[in-house]
Amino acid sequence: MNILFEAHDLRKCYGSITALHLPSFVMEKGETVVLTGRNGSGKSTLLRLLAFLEKPTSGVLRYAGSQTEPRREITLLLQEPYLMKASVFWNVTLGLRLRGVDRKLAHNGYMESMLAVGFTDPESMASRGPGELSGGEKQRIALASRLILSPSVLLLDEPTSNVDAASEKAILNAVRSLRPRGVSVVCATHDRDVPAALEAREIGIVSEPV
């Protein structure tokens, strides 16, 4: 078995509050997993741990058999994405420029990733600012800024909440298209249709009260 994430007795506490207690979690490379559970069950916390944005309070979390942080292989789309105070083009290509990619290659990546999230005319969007975008457009642009990086692992926190039906469809299509490319996906959601739409393994998160 080609294990991507492996966690044992994973616990994350904020002060006296236990946000997550996961006895066991195993995920294979290339797999698509959907995390379901009630509000406050720890889905977002687990995603933040998997993204190595935070460290667990106790327990073991391994990525590809190692406990070292895999910088730039994993990316997380936040539940309420943040767009920088700049143009759409700047936002989508930011990750590439952080990696030193030149503008021409970044432009090609911009076109591909914007088309992947359902924008039919990316050029017309390029110079728009965050204030000129709808919630669904922001969500898709934030997703495009992750897809452009060709990540090994894509983590999504409620990607279809607060978006219109057309944006939801575009987002799910984009995520589904990652499977043939071997990208591993972990998606937290309340939407009951998402596991089936992504043809994903569903894992219910129920943090045990301590």
Place this chain on the structure above:
Amino acid sequence: MGYFSEGMSKALALLLNMDDATFSAIQATLSSTSCALLVAATLGLPLGFLLGYTTFPGKKFLRLLSDTLLAFPTVLIGLIVYVFITYRGPLGQFGLLFTLPGMVIGQSILALPIVISWTAQAVENLDRRCRETLLTLGASPSQLALHTIREIRYDLGMVCVTAFGRVVTEVGVAMMLGGNIRYSTRTMTTAISLETSKGEFAQGIALGLVLLLIAFLVNFLLAWFSDTRDEHEHSF
């Protein structure tokens, strides 16, 4: 009110005729204030950023100290610097008292807490998702810091404009450290104070009009920075 209208017409004549004493005061004000802002921004922006961005023991105390210094009376700053640069003081050998550089030292001290505190505040007020977004896009620690600065660039502009506005309108430091010497260290505010005490309203009004114009420009810049920042707000 006759003396007021007479003063106003004389004031306009001074401005239109480019009166030497009036324009000398304007020049002294703008040069000392600009230098003070340059010093305060050079020291204060990095210090304020570090104060807001990093966590270290004693940070809360430094933040409190910086905030307290925002209310530092200008005459007290003048007094402290005076003690240091007076001819018998530890820096007396440099002959800074009653010179523009001496005024710049005091005005820089006045502006520094404003720049430090407000810069730290801007960093602390930045949406925490900005940091997380940069990290999830693969930013290194230095890239994280640079892009954080980029995100608060309009706030930093507002910080500098606010500090400039505070320094350009102060009297205490300029009077105590500059000595209000005509054609040398006489600024707009000290000139207004002096001319009014002499009952000569014309030059006071003329300088007051210029000061009002500067205040308007400062506020115009503040509004522009604020509007530009708000245009880029994008929370859900």
